[in-house]
Amino acid sequence: xxxxxxxxxxxxTVTLDHREVSLPGDASVAAxxxxxxxxxxxxxxxxxxxxxxHCLMGVCCECMMEIxxxxxxxxxxxxxxxxxxxxxxNGEEINNPxxxxxxxxxxxxxxxx
Amino acid sequence: xxxxxxxxxxxxxxxxxxxxxxxxxLGLKVLVLDEQEKVGGQIYRNIQGADEGQxxxxxxxxxxxxxxxxxxxxxxxxxxxHAQVWQVEPEGWVSYSRNGESKRVRAxxxxxxxxxxxxxxxIPGWTLPGVMGAGAVNNLAKExxxxxxxxxxxxxxxxxxxxxxxxxxxxxxxxxxILETGPMVPPAGDFPKIAPRLPKALLRWDFLFKGVGMLxxxxxxxxxxYKGVTRIQARxxxxxxxxxxxSGDKELVYPADMLLLHFGVVPNTHIYRQMGCxxxxxxxxxxxxxxxxxxxxxxxxxxxAAGDGTRVQGGLAARYEGQLAALEIASCLGMITRDERDxxxxxxxxxxxxxxxxxxxxxxxxxxxxxxxxxxxDTLLCRCENxxxxxxxxxxxxxxxxxxxxxxxxxxxxxxxxxxMCGPALAEIVGAELSLSPDKVGQLNIRPPVKLxxxxxxxxxxxxxxxxxxxxxxxxx
Numbered sequence: 001x002x003x004x005x006x007x008x009x010x011x012x013t014v015t016l017d018h019r020e021v022s023l024p025g026d027a028s029v030a031a032x033x034x035x036x037x038x039x040x041x042x043x044x045x046x047x048x049x050x051x052x053x054h055c056l057m058g059v060c061c062e063c064m065m066e067i068x069x070x071x072x073x074x075x076x077x078x079x080x081x082x083x084x085x086x087x088x089x090n091g092e093e094i095n096n097p098x099x100x101x102x103x104x105x106x107x108x109x110x111x112x113x
Numbered sequence: 114x115x116x117x118x119x120x121x122x123x124x125x126x127x128x129x130x131x132x133x134x135x136x137x138x139l140g141l142k143v144l145v146l147d148e149q150e151k152v153g154g155q156i157y158r159n160i161q162g163a164d165e166g167q168x169x170x171x172x173x174x175x176x177x178x179x180x181x182x183x184x185x186x187x188x189x190x191x192x193x194x195h196a197q198v199w200q201v202e203p204e205g206w207v208s209y210s211r212n213g214e215s216k217r218v219r220a221x222x223x224x225x226x227x228x229x230x231x232x233x234x235x236i237p238g239w240t241l242p243g244v245m246g247a248g249a250v251n252n253l254a255k256e257x258x259x260x261x262x263x264x265x266x267x268x269x270x271x272x273x274x275x276x277x278x279x280x281x282x283x284x285x286x287x288x289x290x291i292l293e294t295g296p297m298v299p300p301a302g303d304f305p306k307i308a309p310r311l312p313k314a315l316l317r318w319d320f321l322f323k324g325v326g327m328l329x330x331x332x333x334x335x336x337x338x339y340k341g342v343t344r345i346q347a348r349x350x351x352x353x354x355x356x357x358x359x360s361g362d363k364e365l366v367y368p369a370d371m372l373l374l375h376f377g378v379v380p381n382t383h384i385y386r387q388m389g390c391x392x393x394x395x396x397x398x399x400x401x402x403x404x405x406x407x408x409x410x411x412x413x414x415x416x417x418a419a420g421d422g423t424r425v426q427g428g429l430a431a432r433y434e435g436q437l438a439a440l441e442i443a444s445c446l447g448m449i450t451r452d453e454r455d456x457x458x459x460x461x462x463x464x465x466x467x468x469x470x471x472x473x474x475x476x477x478x479x480x481x482x483x484x485x486x487x488x489x490x491d492t493l494l495c496r497c498e499n500x501x502x503x504x505x506x507x508x509x510x511x512x513x514x515x516x517x518x519x520x521x522x523x524x525x526x527x528x529x530x531x532x533x534m535c536g537p538a539l540a541e542i543v544g545a546e547l548s549l550s551p552d553k554v555g556q557l558n559i560r561p562p563v564k565l566x567x568x569x570x571x572x573x574x575x576x577x578x579x580x581x582x583x584x585x586x587x588x589x590x
Contacts, residue, residue, distance in 0.1 A: 001243065001371055002259040026162065027257035028150065035259050039242050039352070046499035046528070050351055052242035054496075054534075056249035056256075057155055058148055059230050059381070061497065061529040061565070062240075070213070073565065076195070078150050 004035045014083040023079040030056060030063040030074035041065060041074060042087055050089070118144045118191075120442055121207050121220040123198050123384065126154020127178065127428045128226035128420025130185040132435035137188035139443045144218065146196035146209055148564075152182050154228050155248065156428040158255040161186070170283070171255065174428070181432060199562035201225065203388045203413040208574070210566045215574040222415050222442045225388075226435060227381045229421035232400075232481070233534045234269065234376040235502065237492050238347030247277040247375035260284050263370030266356045268292040268345045271377040271479045272324065278336070279327040288336035289367050292358045294376075295479060296341040307477045314474035321471060339365065347372050377481060379537060380422045386559040388416065394552035395424065397480045400537065401556060407462075408441035409434055417442065426469060433465040486541035494542070495535040497528020502542055509546040515555040516540055529565060532557045 010025040016038070023032035030041065030053045039052045041063040053063040056075045063074040066086040074085075086092075122133045125147035133145045153160040157178030159167075168176045185192075193211060200208040201223060208217045231246045238244065247267060253259040260281075266289050267278050278291050299307055314321060331338060342358040342365070349355065356369040379400040386392065390403040391412040402424050409417040417438040420431030437458055444454040488494070490503030500523045508519050516539050519525055525539055526532030532539070540551035547554065562571070 001262060002253065003262045004257070004259055024257065031253050031257035031259065034253065035257055044240070044496075044499065046497065047240075047493075049240065050242055051240060051496075052352075053245070054249060055230065055246050056252045057230065059530065059533050060233075064529060064565075070567070071565070076148060076150075076197075078195075 001037065001039055002034055012079050012081045012083075014079055014081070014085055016085045017087055017089065025079060028056075028075045029065075029067065029077045029079050029083075029085065032079055033074065040087065040089055043089060043091060048091075116216070116218040118142050118218065118220040119446055120144075120222045120224060121146065121218065122190075122224045122226065123147075123201070123207070124154065124226035124228055124420070124422070125149070125152040125185070125192070125194075126226060126228045126420060126431065127156060127181060128228075128422075128431040128435035128438075129154070129224070130181050130435070131432040132224055132226065132419060132439040133190050133192075134181075134185045134188040135436055135439040136443060137190035139439070139448045141443060141446060141448060143190040144220065145190055145192045146198055146207070147192070147194055148197045150194055152185060152192070152194075153178055154428075155252065157182060158252055163255070167255070167258070171280075175255075178428070197564040197566070198384060199564040199566050201384055201388050201416075203390075203416050205415055208561070210562075210564060210570060213570060215566060215570050217574065217576050221446065222417065224409070224417040224419060224435075224438050224442065225384050225422065226418070226420040226431070227384050227422035228431075229378045229425050230381045230533070231374075232376045232379045232537060234374065234485075235488055235492050235494050235535070235538050236345050236347065236374070237489060238349065238353070239374065240493055240496055241347050241349050241353045242351070243349070243353030243370060244347045244372045244374065247274055247373040250371075250373055251277055251280070254280070261286055261371050261373070264289040264368055265371045265373065266290045266292065266367055266369045267373045267375070268294075268342075268356065268358070269375040269377075270295040270481075270485075271375055272475060273378065274375040275324075275327055275331060277373065277375065279330040282330050282334040282336070288334060289369060290356070290365070291331065291336055291338040292342045292345055292356070292365070293338070293340045294342055294345070294485060299478060303477070307474065310474040310477055314471035317467075317471040324475075376485070377479060378421070378425045380425060381533075382422065383531065383533065383559050383563045385411070385418060385422070386556065387561055387563050388413065390416065390418070392556065394550075396550075396552075398425070398476060399481050399541070399551060400425075401552070407437070409438035410441065426472060429468045430465055433461050433468070436461050437465075483541075483545065486538065486545060488538070488542065494538055495523075495525040495528065497530050497534070498524040498526075500525040500535075505539065505542050506546055509543055513543075514547065516543055516557055517555055519543060520557060526557050531559065531563060 011022040012025045051062045054060040058076045119141040122145045136143045160178040196211045198209040231248045339360045344359045346357045357366045380402045385403040392401045393404045403418045409419045419434040419438045440454045488502040492502045543554040544551035
């Protein structure tokens, strides 16, 4: 979807969805991923549909990913070597530690839909 | 470390940069908080990292930011990037998150220069991967040297849509179509409003000439260019496949890889609204902005606003407004006399009005109309919480009269973007259903934190003056 102009980028290696990828060090995580053809940023938790970044300036929150264990806007995050990024594209739960799972199931038992 | 400043400037776009540099040079202790990685805001994004080729490509308007950014870098001010302001108390406290840690700092004066954003306009399929803001693509070009590839379509209205189209043409991108919602010739009824604004605009032939050059570039590219189109739709299963629109009775359908949307620009007002600034409705452009005097002072004595966050007037005007606010603050803090303030401000006021000459004309040409906001019931309005236009209409039919009630019932505007993407259209929809102007159906209440920050981070923050133990701020409430 994008073609990249040659620049003298220093690349950093990060883990994206359990595999290593190299991102340009001087652009945001969102821009770096788009430059690699990684168009999808997340699955909307409300609709279950895939989404891609929309505004690239910190407004729309469509590029929210789990970055080093915290959900963050990828367009507002600079890549760092060793960063762990999970988009949860296959529907796996992200940023949901076990204790909240437990709490959620308890709440669901008390308030069945 | 002291957490007290003379002035805290929020935002490092043209208004923030010009005001902070001036305030610092006048001897004040200034803290600049900007959420981006680099200074420049959106218009001058990555200006200090751009090579000669980039500067040349984006033209003189972009290059102008270089001097501004360099002056700022040299000025004696404290600057923090990646700083997301999530609460401003008009008495002078600012809470912000940086690198996973929140702080609360204090200043005598606050200057919020929050800038603008593209007007979000729900169309069918606008959440499909492959549909983006035209401004987003502009940002990607400045920040990462990315150019769209494949079948690219631009749709919407406003001068920036055409500017982006001309930039893409210059880059050799083959644009599959440009679909403008604005009419080819403004409707006769609008002439009484538009025509009187032309003579002033003609005083700025340089500006108009630029616009004509842009249109010629687009024309030369031979990209199909339709005006007055309606019902723009993005279609596809898991990503964008087709874009369609109506041109009169004719349906246009284009296979597409990317759809770039742009429907003008509106002020980014969450911080002003969270503070409780008095907001004014801009009737022609259909947006809210904070009420300010000629120095940028809001209804709060110690809170100033400058730049496109107040009214959309462009980068140069933002820079002047930043300087005017800085002069008034410096005079209130006793660094310059009132006479000195007025002497320094006179040429800036003059430059500001010269810069603004063509704007009323151009603004009226591209002003949004109520018929631009005729949405289908099944179009998604709230991208975060998956609320459709029809669900909102149903609420109004059941008796709801205020956007905050719609929010409470449907969750429209309650997701992570906090109503930034659906708020303007929500007011248009509720207003239209009630045959009221959108400013008569309330404004979404904006509450802190206005940025994404975890409760753990807030609980752990150092509250500075007035308490050091984590969480005592909550105890006091």
